Structures are given as structure tokens and as C-alpha cells.
Amino acid sequence: MPELPEVETVCRGIRPHLQGRVFTGVTVRQPQLRWPVPDDLAQRLAGQRVLAVSRRAKYVLISLAEGCLMVHLGMSGRLFFVAAGTAVGKHDHVDFALDNGQLLRYTDPRRFGAVLWLEGEAEAHPLLGHLGPEPLSADFNVAYLLARAKGRSVPVKSLLMDGRVVVGVGNIYANEALYMAGIRPDRAAGKISRQRYARLVDCVKQVLTSAIAQGGTTLKDFVGGDGRPGYFKQELLVYGRAGLPCPACGSALREIRQAQRSTVFCARCQR
Template sequence: MPELPEVETTRRGILPHIRHHRVERVIVRESRLRWPVPSALPAMLEGQTINDVQRRAKYLLLPTDNGTLMIHLGMSGCLRILPANTPVMKHDHIDLVLETGNLLRFTDPRRFGAMLWTREAIHGHPLIQTLGPEPLSSLFTGETLYQQSRNRKQAVKTFIMDNHIVVGVGNIYANEALFKAGIRPDRPAGRISLARYQRLEKAIRNVLIRAIAQGGTTLRDFVGGDGKPGYFRIELAMYGRAGEPCTTCGTAIREVRLGNRSTCFCPQCQR
């Protein structure tokens, strides 16, 4: 599933190719996504100029003078910039044909993604308004994590993966950040000190920044590529390495299930 670094990499990849360009046609081949694609989408979007490409959590936002297109990649979705005459494949559900002769193509084999339209202020949209702070913003602090965690018995890993607490810390990056912070993922969130939450906040930032930078190395090849610029090209210390030696101490990495997610940790380095 695309996580925040992959969505941010996608945003940076498509930005220079669609910003300030007019949408000439909207082609919807399959409207049955996670939520139905609005039937009025072509009428609302055709002729509009895309003013920017923004991101809130894992939603990509394409504002125009007439409203905002909201895109979520779901579990298997991707966006690609392609020549307008590119043949259509089985899971190519939506095209935005641009005045430039290119198109923005949404492909989603599992159809858990979304493409929605809103004319209201985006911060008040039901899918946006209850989200927590961005993990790379000044609103995300160790102090805030500490205060919100008081009296919580849930595991710290599921706590930081809650989008109401902080957005975009998916399974892979939660594993990595907790390892770098030296915190066991199954430790109750309410029993972690302020100093350790401050360390965890820095670890989350560093892991995400590094992952975004890794994804960004292929941006020069984005046009006409496979739409997957550097996904997960970060050297993972924990995720998917159960039974292997810890890169720090050599202890065998353990795996447990938390919130129905695979969770790896080092029983020596993480307390």
C-alpha cells in the first residue's frame, strides 16, 4: 500500500506536468472505486486549470477555480503522466487529458482508491477535518504525543498509526521509527515518558524524510515511466526481517501481530 512517502513522491512527480495546465477531457472508464466517482466529474473538471498539487495525509488535492479534485491511491493505485495516445490497459480507470498533449492516468487494480470532487473548503471536508497533524510539520511534537497518550493502554505502534493522532505513519515506517527510537512496539502508549516520545518524534521525521528522498531519486524518469518512483527504496532495518540479525546488536529480530499488522522489533535494542 502506498504510504505517505510514496504519495509525497507521486505529488512531486506529477506537479511540474499538471500545475497551471488546463484539463481538456475527463475519461471515466470505471466509476466503482472505494467511493463512486461522481457522475458530474467531467462536467465540473473539464476546461478547468489545475492550480496546484497539494497533499493532506495520503490524499492528493488538485485545486481549481471551480473546486478541488481529491485523489486517494488506496492499496494499489498509482498516477502516471503519459502521452495522450497511450494504449489503455485493463486497470486504467480514469484519464485527465491535458492541453499539453499528455494525460494524468489513474490505475488501480484493486479499486480501493478514490477520486472525488468537492467545492467546499478542503479543511472542512469530512475525510479531512478530523485528521491529525502532518508528521513533518511544526504541529507534530513529542510533547503532543506524550499528552495524547496519557492513560492509553493500546500499543504505542497502533497509537502512532492512528490518523487522528498523526497522519501518514503507516506500518513500514512505524516499525522503522520505533526501532530508531529504541521503543518496543507493543509497549502501552500511556507508559512511555516524555523524553522517549521526543526521541520517537525525531525518529518518525527522520525515517519519513529519508524515505521521501529515496523515492525522489527517480523523479527525472517520471514521465512515461511505470508510475512507481522508488517505492520503499529505503534500507529497512526491521520491516520484513523477522528472524534475521539486528543490524545494531545481532540479536534475532522478533515478529508479533499488532492491530492485525506484522510488527518486527529487536528484543535487545527496544525496551
Template sequence: MPELPEVETTRRGIEPHLLGRRVVDVVVRQPRLRWPVPGDLGTRIAGRRIEAVGRRGKYLLLRTSVGTAIVHLGMSGSLRVIPQDSPADRHDHVDIRLDNGRALRLHDPRRFGALLWTDAPPETHPLLAGLGPEPLSEAFHGALLHAVAQGRRSAVKALLMDGRVVVGVGNIYASESLFRAGIDPRRAAGRIAAARYDLLAERVREVLTEAIAAGGTTLRDFVREDGRPGYFRMSLNVYGRAGEPCPVCGTAIREAVLAQRNTFYCTRCQR
């Protein structure tokens, strides 16, 4: 599933092509995504200029003067800016056509993505209202993690992936951040000292910043908005490397399942 760096890479890629452009119309070939594409989306957005291209967690926000389109890429979705007359693939479900002859095309083979609309401030939408702070913002820090973790017996990795605690730290980047912080992902969240949470917050920011700079991580379906793959996979220390030697100590990387997600860690470097 595309995680925060992949979504932010997409946002930065499409923003220059969308900002200030007027929407001509919307072509919906397949409305049955994770949630139905609103039938009146074209009526609501046609003739409006895109005033901002934002992101909240893993959601992209296309803001206009009358409302906001909320886009989620699901497990296999991607957005590309293409000429309007480009032939549509069977998984090209929606085109938002612009006044410069180009279109923003939503491609989603598994149809777990979404394209929704809200007239209200997007932060009040049910999908966004309960989200925690952005991990690259000043609102995210070790003291926050330590406070939320008090009394929790669940694994620290599950805490880090809880969108109500912090948004967008998905499976890949949680595994990599915990490795860099030297924390065993299986360790009970409530039994980790404040100083270690300070380090973990720093490593989360570090990993996500590096991943964004590299264009995200290529895992099966994800490609950048221009079709090129992300390259952070080349920097992964533990994720997807079960049985391979740890890059620090040489111990074989272990794999476990935590909160129904595959988890990778080094038994010597992570305590």
C-alpha cells in the same frame, strides 16, 4: 499500501506536469472504485486550470478555482503522466486529459483507490476533517504524542498509526521509527516518558524525510509516478526482516501482529 512518502513522491513527480495546465476533459472507464467517481466530474473540472497540487496525509489534492479533486491511491493505485493517446490497460480507470496533449492516468488493479470532488475547502471534507497534524510540520512534536498517550493502554505503535493523532505514519514507517527510537512497539502508549516521545517524534521525521528522498519503498505494487521503484526498502532495519539479524546487535528480528498489522522489532534494542 502506499504511505505518506510514496504519496509525496507521487505529488512531487506529477506537480510540474499539472501545475497551470487546463483540463480538457475526463475519461472514466471504471467509476466503481472505493467510492464511485462522481458522474459529473468532467463537467465540473473541464476548462479549469490546476492551480495547486497538494497533499493531506495520504490524499492528493488537485485544486482549481471552483473546487478540488481528492485522490487516494488505495492499496495498489498509481498516477502517471502519459501521452493522451497511450493505450489503456484494463486497470487504467480514469484519465484527466490536459491541454498539452498529456493525461494524468489513475491505475488501480484492486480498485481500493478513490477520485472524488469537493466544491468546499478540502480540509472540511469528511475524509480529511478529522485528520491529525502532518508529521513533517511544526504542529507535530513529542509533547503532542505524550499528551495524547496519557491513560492509554494500547500499544504505542497503534497510537503512531492513528490518523487522528498524526497523519500518514503507516505500518512500514511506524516500525522503522520505533526501532530508531529504541521503543518496543508493543509497549503501552501511556507508560512512555515524555523524553522518549520527543526522540520518537524526531525519528518519525527523520525516517519519513529519508524515505521521501529515496522515492518511497517498493512493496509489491508501488512504483513512482515515472514507473521507477522507490529505494527506501534498501534502508529498512526491521520491517519485513523477521528472523534476520538486527543490524545493530545481531539479535533475530521478531514479528508480531498489533492492531491487525504485522509488526517487526528487536527485543534487545527496543524497550
């Protein structure tokens, strides 16, 4: 599933080619995605100029003078540009026509993504209103994380992946940040010191920043808005490396399951 760095990569890839352009039409071939594509989407978008392209959590937000187009990539979704008249693939569900003759195409083999219309402030939407701060913002700091962890018995990895606590720290990056911080992923969140949480906050920011710089992580089929894969996979320290030597101490990395997700860690380096 595309996580925060992958969605940020998509935003950065499409922003220079989309911002300032005018929508001239919409073709919806498959309206049944995770939620139905609005029936009146074409009427709402027609003639509107794109003012900004941004990201909130794992949602792409395309802001217009009247309303906002919100896209979620789900498990396998992509947003990319093609020339008008380009052949349509089996999973190419929505085309957004632009005033320069190009199409912004949304494709999604698994149909777990979404194309939605927002009115008013985006933060007030039910899908966004309950979310925690962005992990790369100043609001995500040691005082905040310590307060959210206080008295909690949930594993620290679960806390880190809770979108109500902080958005966008998906499974890959939670594994990596906890390893870098030297914290066992199954340790109770309320039993970790302020000093160690300070280190974890820094590591979350570091791993996400590095992943964005590398264009995200391609484990299977992710590509950015420019069609290129993400290269952060080459820098992964523990995720997907169960049984291999720990980069720091050489011990075999262990794998456990947490909330049906793979967790890889070093029992010697992480405590």
C-alpha cells in the same frame, strides 16, 4: 499500500507537469472505485486550470479555481502521464485530458482507491476533517504526542498509526521509527516518558524524510509519478527482516501481529 512517502513522491512527480495546465476532458471507464466517481466530474473539471498539487495525509489534492480534485491511491493505485492515444490497460480507470495533449491516467487493479470532487475548504471534507497533524509539520511535537498518549493503554505503535493522532505513519515507517527510537511497539502508550517520546518524534520525522528522499518504498508494485520505483527498501532496518540479525546488537529480530499487521522489533534494543 502507498503510505505518506509514496504519496508525497507521486505529488512531487506530477506537480511540475500538471500545475498550470488546463483540463480539457475526463474519460471514466470504471466509476465504481472505493467510492463512486462523481457523474458530473467531466463538467466540473472542463476548462479549469490547475492551481496547485499538494498532499494531505495519503490524499493527492489537485486545487482548481472552483473546487478540488482529490485522489486516493488505495492499495495499488497509480497516477502517471501518457500521451493522448496511448493504449488503455485493463485497470486504467480514469483519464484526465490536458491542454498540452497529455493524459493524467489513474490506474488501480484492486479498485480500493478513489477519485472525488471537493467543494469549499478541503479540510472540512468528512474524510479530512478528523485527521491529526502532518508528521513533518511543527504541530507534531513531543508536547502534542505526550498529551495524546497520556493515560492510554493502547500499544504505542497503534497510537502512532492512528490517523486521528498523526497522519501518514503507516506500518512500514512505524516499525522503523520505533526501532530507531528504541521503543517496543507493544508498550502501552501512556507508560512512555517525555524524553523517549521526544526521541520518537525525531525518529518519525527522520525516517519519513529519508523515505521521501529515496522516492518511497517499493515492496511489490509501487512506482512514483515518474514511473520509477522507490528505493527506501534498501534502507529498512527491521521491516520485512524477521529472523535476521538486529543491525545494532545481532540478536534475531522478532515478529508479532498487531491489528492484523506485521510488527518486527528487537527484544534487546527496544524496551
